Amino acid sequence: MGSLVKKGTSSSLMTEFLEKCGGYAVVDGGFATELERHGAHIKDPLWSAKCLITSPHLVTKVHLDYLESGANIIITASYQATIQGFVAKGLSVGEAESLLRRSVELSCEAREIFYNRCNKGSWDFDHAGKASRRPVLVAASVGSYGAYLADGSEYSGVYVDSVSKESLKDFHRRRVQILAKSGADLIAFETIPNKLEAEAYVDLLEEEGIDIPAWFAFTSKDGVTVPSGESIIECAEVADSCKKLVAIGINCTAPRYISDLVISLRQVTHKPIIVYPNSGEVYDGLNKKWIVRVSIKKPGRSLEYT
Numbered sequence: 028m029g030s031l032v033k034k035g036t037s038s039s040l041m042t043e044f045l046e047k048c049g050g051y052a053v054v055d056g057g058f059a060t061e062l063e064r065h066g067a068h069i070k071d072p073l074w075s076a077k078c079l080i081t082s083p084h085l086v087t088k089v090h091l092d093y094l095e096s097g098a099n100i101i102i103t104a105s106y107q108a109t110i111q112g113f114v115a116k117g118l119s120v121g122e123a124e125s126l127l128r129r130s131v132e133l134s135c136e137a138r139e140i141f142y143n144r145c146n147k148g149s150w151d152f153d154h155a156g157k158a159s160r161r162p163v164l165v166a167a168s169v170g171s172y173g174a175y176l177a178d179g180s181e182y183s184g185v186y187v188d189s190v191s192k193e194s195l196k197d198f199h200r201r202r203v204q205i206l207a208k209s210g211a212d213l214i215a216f217e218t219i220p221n222k223l224e225a226e227a228y229v230d231l232l233e234e235e236g237i238d239i240p241a242w243f244a245f246t247s248k249d250g251v252t253v254p255s256g257e258s259i260i261e262c263a264e265v266a267d268s269c270k271k272l273v274a275i276g277i278n279c280t281a282p283r284y285i286s287d288l289v290i291s292l293r294q295v296t297h298k299p300i301i302v303y304p305n306s307g308e309v310y311d312g313l314n315k316k317w318i319v320r321v322s323i324k325k326p327g328r329s330l331e332y333t
Contacts, residue, residue, distance in 0.1 A: 028098060029054035029278070029303025040212070040240050041273040041299055044099075047162045054100045054303050055093035062089055072177040073116060076108035079126045080118075083133055090137035099162055101137065102215055103206075105130040106170040107177070110201055124205055131209035134165040166242070167211035169228075171218050172198055182246060182279070184220030184255030195227035200235070207237045214241040218279045221255035222262050229269045242274035242301055250284030251291070259291050267296040276301030 030051055045052055059075040065085050071077045078086050086104045093101055108130055113123035142160055172195055173181030180186050206214055214237070216228050225243060232241060243266040245253050252258050259277075266275045275298050277288045282304045292300050 028056040028093070028096070029301065044162055044164060045299060048099050052099035052162075052164075053097050054301065055090075055098040055102055056303070057305070058089060058102065058104060058106070061092060062086070065089065072107075073112055074107040074174075074177065075104050076106070076112070076126075076130075079104055079108060079130055079133075083129065086130075086133045087137050087140070090134055091141060094137065094141040094163065100164045100166055101134050102166045102168045102217075103130040103134045103211065104168070105202075105206065106168040106217060107174050108202075109170075109175045109198075111198070112175055112177075124201075127202060127205045128209045131165060131167050131206065131211045135210055138163050138165060164212040165210075166213050166215040167206040167209060169199065169203060169206065169214060169216045171216075171220060171224055173220060174218065181218045181220055182248070182254055184224075184253060187221040187223050187255050190223075192223055192227045192230070195224055196231050196234075199227065199231060203231055203237065204235060207235070207239055211239065213239055213273065215244065216241060217244045219243055219245045219262070220253050222253070222257045222265055223255075225262055225265045229265060232269060232271045237271060240273040241269075241271055242276065243269075243272060244276045244278040244301060244303070246279045247277065247284055247288055248280075250287040259288055260295055263292050263295045267298065272298060274299040274301045276303075278303045279305050281305065 030053055059069055062069055062075055062078055062085055065088055067078050067082055067085050069075055069077050073080075090101050105127055108127055110120060110123040110127070113126060114120060118126070141163070145160065171181045172190065173179075173184065173186055175198070176186065203214065219225050219228075225245070228243065231237070245259060245262050247259055248254055253262055263275055266272055275292055275296050277285060277292075280288065285302050285304050289300055289302060
């Protein structure tokens, strides 16, 4: 599970939310991993979004598991849910749009189920002794263009040489419009591997007049740059320039790099920083699986292999 920590100032939504959480909020964890643990088969171009079609009850189950484990923010199963991807599987545009909305509905329903299950003993109490429900936000996930390609390129960002900013905006536009009006509390743009896509997102948020907050989460393979080779500081500056963003951070990145990346982000932003690293494994896009990376440290050197 990840976390979001308050530093400096931000929008009233996030500031008030973090204050209610005690200064930091807990973000849920790996979604596809938990779906597989519950029996879902997701080796498919749609990845976890496949469950929106085949087993929405498992989507609800995973959300509930994370809420019961203490999460304050649950992220929808829409990371790899794109209109283009659903249409490629034979669905109509209308059905694809409905599934995007459904991803948010399932998260909101899970939150309500969780609240209804709560009893007095599991609630927090303020100084006056009044019961208060644990704050929970629903973040609508938007994966990068590389996630749609389903070849692991969200971890390399190589497609930046074959697409334009305008084409990226056109690709994401309708999905962002739908998710913004779906009932989610904010939009989470995740696993951003290059500066160009971040710039496209900033333009979209402003051009479309998106009226709910958002966060950007970049990924990194070395603790200094995003996968396309641009510095994390350059990318963070793009994100920080957008008034609609309420947090900036890192996701799907090895834990050993998180501390240095947070220090770099703090150089250019006063917005809250969000981090939700992976397990430290390396993604094999061809075989669609994570490979364990083993580190061996000896005096004067460090070896890594998969």
